[in-house]
Amino acid sequence: MNATNLRFLSVLLAAVLLGACGERLDLEVKARIDGQPAAQATVVVDREQLGVTDAQGVFAKQLRKKAGAEIDVTVSKEMPGYRIEPWKSTVLVKLPKDGQAATYRLDADLKAMRYVTFRVSEKDAPVPGAKVTVGGKEAGVTDDKGEIVYLYRQQPAKGAELNVAKTGYGAYRALRQFEPGQVIEVALNRQxxxxxxxxxxxxxxxxxxxxxxxxxxxxxxxxxxxxxxxxxxxxxxxxxxxxxxxxxxxxxxxxxxxxxxxxxxxxxxxxxxxTTPKPIRIGIYRVVGNTPGVDLTEVAAQTEQALAAQLFKFPGFREVPSEKLQAEVKQRKLNIERIAAKGWQDTPLRASVDMIVLGSVAKDDDGYLAEAKFHTASGKVIFSEIARARSARGIDGAVREIVNNVIERFPFEGTVIGAEEDRYRINIGRNWRIGRGTEFTLTTPTFAEGGKVSGYRETGRMEVKRGDDASSLAEVATLKKGEKVQIGDRVVRSREGEGGDQRTYFLLTAKGGVGTDVNPLAGTNVYLNGEWKGATGVNGQAEIPLRLGRNYTLLLYRHGYQQVTGKVSVDKSGEAREFVLAANNALFKVDSEPSAASVYIDDEPVGKTPLAGGKTVTLGFHSVRLTYGEDYRDFFEVMEFTKKEEDRTGERRIVLQKDFLKLGERARQKGDIDGAIKAYAAAGRGHPDYAEARR
The missing domain is CATH 2.60.40.10 (Immunoglobulins)
Structure with missing residues (x-):
């Protein structure tokens, strides 16, 4: 092979090698941040770092790439106090013209956010949850370290208005200049x-x-x-x-x-x-019968009317009309037996009534027994009275006796409002049947956490020496060691045998139940010689004060049970006696339309309709609720059980009503306005949703 051929082969081989390496191209990148050159920005081509920009933000380099190939160019930069988003672009390599290297010029405008860190503290302790606002716009809240990172592009030339606030702290307001990366300390003071x-x-x-x-x-x-x-x-x-x-x-x-x-x-x-006690707001809920098989409707109504007529003549009692009380209990779906036992302090009812009277009448061989029981908002039976009438004609007289005893014996509360030499002025007097010889138990409040009165501690006893119309003067009869009378102490009119260091009593336990179940019976009133001595607690027990060795006539009365009478005498204080009260039961049968509704009596599930075999309940008031679900409203009513059998089946079955408010709202949410209007209109005048559906 001669020299000419060798030269030709060398040129051909070089051309082949150059073609394999690709076309020559010049890459020039100009990096800018906010229009200013970005020096030391990193340039990456196809995941290979080629270098960084110079002081003018320029990077230039010659590369070889195949024609038709796409190359990925990424420009990034890191700066203290900045968060810079990498700039990315793709370049298509074209065939060169006239053998000249192609030049590709790229302008990389980097998007940068500056940031500062706000560190909020109070006496060097971090304050988490502080709300930070910059320039009138909410930036966020501080974390557990009391810090928040704030991002911004530019700040006003005169600075930005910074506000930091948290409940319980004084607000921080300032006009601040930000430097990227700066940690701005904000000190709050507790407000x-x-x-x-x-x-x-x-x-x-x-x-x-x-x-x-x-x-x-x-x-x-x-x-x-x-x-x-x-x-x-x-x-x-x-x-x-x-x-x-x-x-x-x-x-x-x-x-x-x-x-x-x-x-x-x-x-x-x-x-x-x-200084002048307010009248006690009292509502008589109902007086009901308590003897199975005997229709006491008229006698109960007569008793209720007489009780209201007599009781509210006394200025210390203010009437809450029965109709209003019953309507509110029904509206709020309250169980009258439950609120009487546990109180209504935590219900909206507390705003309208201080005490509720539940009345009961029973018939026996000697005539009628009428009882009025006073319940406080805390669920305590504060007082009760009972009287006997030989016939229905004697009901008014029996009620008059009850009211007189209530006024003469009720544990009225008063306050020590002043001291006059060795006597003390009490803020109730003759207007409240307080006169010479009236005895008071002296108490002082005990406080729980937060200063709330948790109860009262007995400190002594006082006796009234002179009664005026609106107040009375009393002397200290006894005072416990270390105690003293203070202005603001509470006094409670006491009854014979109550309190004192020499108090003697016997422990009474009452039991009763429905059917064969016999359990401790709470709320059983105990009368000795016709005078109320107390009521059993949740354990069915009560300490009943009396004098040792004396014979008393005992009467135990609890609505829904048969009364117990007898004689009692105690020789030693603390002796225990137990009594069982037989339940006065009613059989409750119920069905509904539609059927298979769940039945609840006093919030306890008892089965589904129809309850053809019935459910045994005690006489008196019980809340009854039926729930079917789907598109039906719940049925709720406080029912009075006075007969041996209460039958709500057949024609007297409970008809559940459609929940038209629910149906209308469902249609409205689906955009079916016509369907919603139709559902609301279906609630007729007798429907519970009538008023609400037409708002």
């Missing part, structure tokens, strides 16, 4: 929020005292609301001492003040007692 609660306590029911003037350092700042509450926010420098005062005309004390340090949350609670 003084003074929460004031003015309360009173009567017959075991705590309630707020509205309208009391609140002043701070002599300046009136507001009044307590309907719940006796007032909240004051102090925005000044923390740690300042201030005098908080409440003016309570007509209460004991008439004025009260205390000094507090205005820093962080400050909770104040104070009990006040009226």
């Amino acid at each position: 003084a929020v003074v929460a004031i609660k003015a309360l009173t306590d009567e017959y075991g029911r705590a309630s707020g005292v509205p309208g009391l003037s609140v002043s701070i350092d002599g300046n009136i700042v507001g009044k307590t609301d309907a719940k006796g509450a007032y909240t004051y926010t102090y925005r000044g420098a923390p740690g300042k001492k201030a005098v908080i005062a409440l003016a309570a005309p007509g209460y004991i004390p008439a004025a009260w003040k205390t000094t507090v340090r205005l820093e962080g949350p400050v909770n104040l609670q104070r009990y006040f007692y009226p």
Whole structure:
């Protein structure tokens, strides 16, 4: 092979090798951030880092790539205080013209966000959950370390308005200049929020005292609301001492003040007692029969009317009409037996009634027994009276006897409102049947956490020496060691045999039940010689005061059970006696339309309709609820059981009504407006949803 051929082969081989390496191209990248050159930006081509931009933000390099290939170019940069999004692009390699290397110029505009860290603390302790706002826009809340990272592109030339706030702390406001990466320390001070609660306590029911003037350092700042509450926010420098005062005309004390340090949350609670007690709001729920097989409807109605007519002549009692009370109990679907036993302190009913009277009449061989039982909002039977009538004509006289005994023996509560030499002024007098010789138990409140009155502790006994119309003067009869009489102490009119260090009693246990089940019977009233001595508790027991060695006529009465009478005499204090009361039962049969509805009596499930065999319940009031589900409303009613059998089957079955509000709302959510209107319109005048469906 001659030299010419060798030269040709060399040129051909070089051409083949160059073709395999690809076309020559010049790559030029200009990186910018906010229009300014981005130096030291990293340039990556097809996942291979080729270098970084110079001081002018420029990177240039010659590459070889096959024509028709796509190359991926990524430009990225890291800077303290910045979060920079990598710039990416794809370039298609074209065939060169006239053998000249192609030049590819790329402008990489990097999108950058600056950031600063806000660190919020209070006395060097992190404050989590603080709300941060920059320039009027919410940035977020601080984490457990009290920090939040704030991202921004640019800040105003004069700086950004920074606000930091958290409940219980003074707000932070400032105009700040941000430097990317900067940690901005924000120190919060605990804000003084003074929460004031003015309360009173009567017959075991705590309630707020509205309208009391609140002043701070002599300046009136507001009044307590309907719940006796007032909240004051102090925005000044923390740690300042201030005098908080409440003016309570007509209460004991008439004025009260205390000094507090205005820093962080400050909770104040104070009990006040009226100089003139308010009438007790009493509602007679119903008087019902308590003898199976005997129709006592008319006698019960006569007893109820006479009780209302006589009881509310006394100025210390204010009537809550029975119709109103019954309607509210029904509207709120309350179980009257349950709220009477456990109270209604935590229900909306507390706003309208202080005590509820449940009445009962029974018939035996000697005529009629009528009982009126007083329940407080805390669920306690505070008093009960019973009387006998030989015939229906004697009911009015028996009720008159009951009311007279209630007024003469009721444990009225009063307050020590002043001291006059060695005597003490009490805020109830002759208007409340308090006169010379009336005895009071003296008590002082015990407080639980937060200053709430948890109960009263007996400290002694007092005896009235002179009764005026609106108040009375009493002397201390006995006072326990270490105790003293204080203004604001509570007094309770006592009955014979109550309290005192020499108190003697016997332990009575009452049992009863439905069917063959016999269990401790709560709420059994105990009468000795016709005078109420107490009621059994949840364990069926009660300590009944009496004098040792004396014979008493005993009567145990509990609605829904047969009364027990007998004689009792006790020789040793603390002796135990047990009695069993036979249940007065009714058989409840019920069916519904549609059938197979779940039946609940006093919130206890008893089966599904039809209950053809019936369910045994005691006479009296029981809440009955039927629920079917699907598109039907629940049925709820407080029923009075007075007969041996209550049959709600056949024509008297319970017809469940469609829930047209539910049907209409479902159609509305589906966009079926015509269907919704049709459903609402289907609720006729007699339907429970009638008023609501037409709003």
